[in-house]
Amino acid sequence: MAEKTYDSIVIGAGPGGMTAALYLSRSNSSVLMIDRGVYGGQMNNTAEIENYPGFDSILGPDLAEKMYQSSTQFGAEYAFGTVTKIEDHGATKTVVTDMDTYETKSVIIATGAQYKKLGVAGEEEFGGRGVSYCAVCDGAFFRNKHVIVVGGGDSAVEEGTYLAGLAEKVTVLHRRDKLRAQQILQDRAFANEKINFKWFTEVQEILGDDKKVTGVRVVDNQTQEVSEIAADGVFIYVGINPISEPFLDLGITNEQGWIETNESMATKVPGIYALGDVREKELRQVTTAVGDGAIAGQSAYGYLQSLGD
Numbered sequence: 001m002a003e004k005t006y007d008s009i010v011i012g013a014g015p016g017g018m019t020a021a022l023y024l025s026r027s028n029s030s031v032l033m034i035d036r037g038v039y040g041g042q043m044n045n046t047a048e049i050e051n052y053p054g055f056d057s058i059l060g061p062d063l064a065e066k067m068y069q070s071s072t073q074f075g076a077e078y079a080f081g082t083v084t085k086i087e088d089h090g091a092t093k094t095v096v097t098d099m100d101t102y103e104t105k106s107v108i109i110a111t112g113a114q115y116k117k118l119g120v121a122g123e124e125e126f127g128g129r130g131v132s133y134c135a136v137c138d139g140a141f142f143r144n145k146h147v148i149v150v151g152g153g154d155s156a157v158e159e160g161t162y163l164a165g166l167a168e169k170v171t172v173l174h175r176r177d178k179l180r181a182q183q184i185l186q187d188r189a190f191a192n193e194k195i196n197f198k199w200f201t202e203v204q205e206i207l208g209d210d211k212k213v214t215g216v217r218v219v220d221n222q223t224q225e226v227s228e229i230a231a232d233g234v235f236i237y238v239g240i241n242p243i244s245e246p247f248l249d250l251g252i253t254n255e256q257g258w259i260e261t262n263e264s265m266a267t268k269v270p271g272i273y274a275l276g277d278v279r280e281k282e283l284r285q286v287t288t289a290v291g292d293g294a295i296a297g298q299s300a301y302g303y304l305q306s307l308g309d
């Protein structure tokens, strides 16, 4: 027997989920956001956001706080919990968390994405002892030290630049000789004297002593030459995976686990929508998550109306 009932449940309170909740609650339907962590999602791991219109630059956690205030102003509620399953019973759905069970008419999946691991020796062993996936969380431990950043995308280059404001030196290791990061981020990093790049370089192992990271063993994938680089920390930014494991039974994901939707953010299960980074899509940003959230909220509202009372 389900304990609590809402017209809609939004799973995940990142920028996308919070926007969907705003739209639904403004339409006067009852809505609950459930998140397994603090609202804000990946924005909490982002130093500065300077591509969200209306702000020249804003700290990720500050934008998260502002979005939370907007998203709850028309009555949307927030609950803590990890969603483990959605049961589809047609006109009603059951959302199961590790703490509660909820009954609802429509569900919006906004669970986003999480960092990929590099999968090399030493990565697990030195997690929290020099290996990190979050510069904003851990960068301050590396003041005036040498840190390695692995990857060539927006995250590696932007967070590497942030780390250069704290560390003495930042070395970015990339497996090709071209970055995939946005040009403005590349230009900024190339102009920063504290950042240097090593191209065609792959990490084989993260090295350490009995306490913490001491460096990395790398291979030049052109010459096959193996060498070691001494460093105090290793920040890994090699991409993201969708957080869709609890929804695999619904048959709404593709082979890589991204959720497939149409332009209305509808999955192939009536009444279940998905938005933001967890969707199969081209551009994963705060702006696009927010855009998806508005569409998903409006679509779910239309669905609720079609059910009648």
Ligand code: FAD
Binding pocket: 011, 012, 013, 014, 015, 016, 017, 034, 035, 036, 037, 038, 039, 040, 041, 042, 043, 045, 046, 047, 048, 049, 050, 051, 052, 081, 082, 083, 084, 110, 111, 112, 113, 155, 159, 243, 246, 275, 276, 277, 278, 284, 285, 286, 287, 289
């Ligand atoms: P997310 O922000 O990922 O939020 C998903 C939420 O769902 C999380 O709060 C999570 O706790 C919750 N959740 C997951 N699983 C469950 C579950 N089972 N039960 C309950 N809750 C769950 N974009 C920009 O536009 N500008 C930038 O400057 C920028 N910088 C970035 C820097 C870094 C280091 C990273 C990693 C990303 C950056 N991005 C940036 C990308 C941007 O943060 C994401 O595109 C955006 O946050 C996606 O929003 P979302 O709502 O889809 O999901």
Ligand code: NAP
Binding pocket: 051, 118, 150, 151, 152, 153, 154, 155, 156, 158, 175, 176, 179, 180, 202, 237, 238, 239, 240, 283, 284, 285
């Ligand atoms: P990404 O764009 O997928 O880039 C991952 C990088 O890691 C690529 O350069 C890739 O190399 C490299 N890589 C992947 N697997 C590797 C491995 N096994 N070994 C070594 N290198 C490996 O991921 P991201 O940079 O984390 O970005 C994720 C999303 O968030 C993107 O949509 C991005 O636009 C968004 N984001 C936006 C901003 C912003 O707007 N300011 C900031 C951060 C993130 P190749 O290039 O050779 O494939």
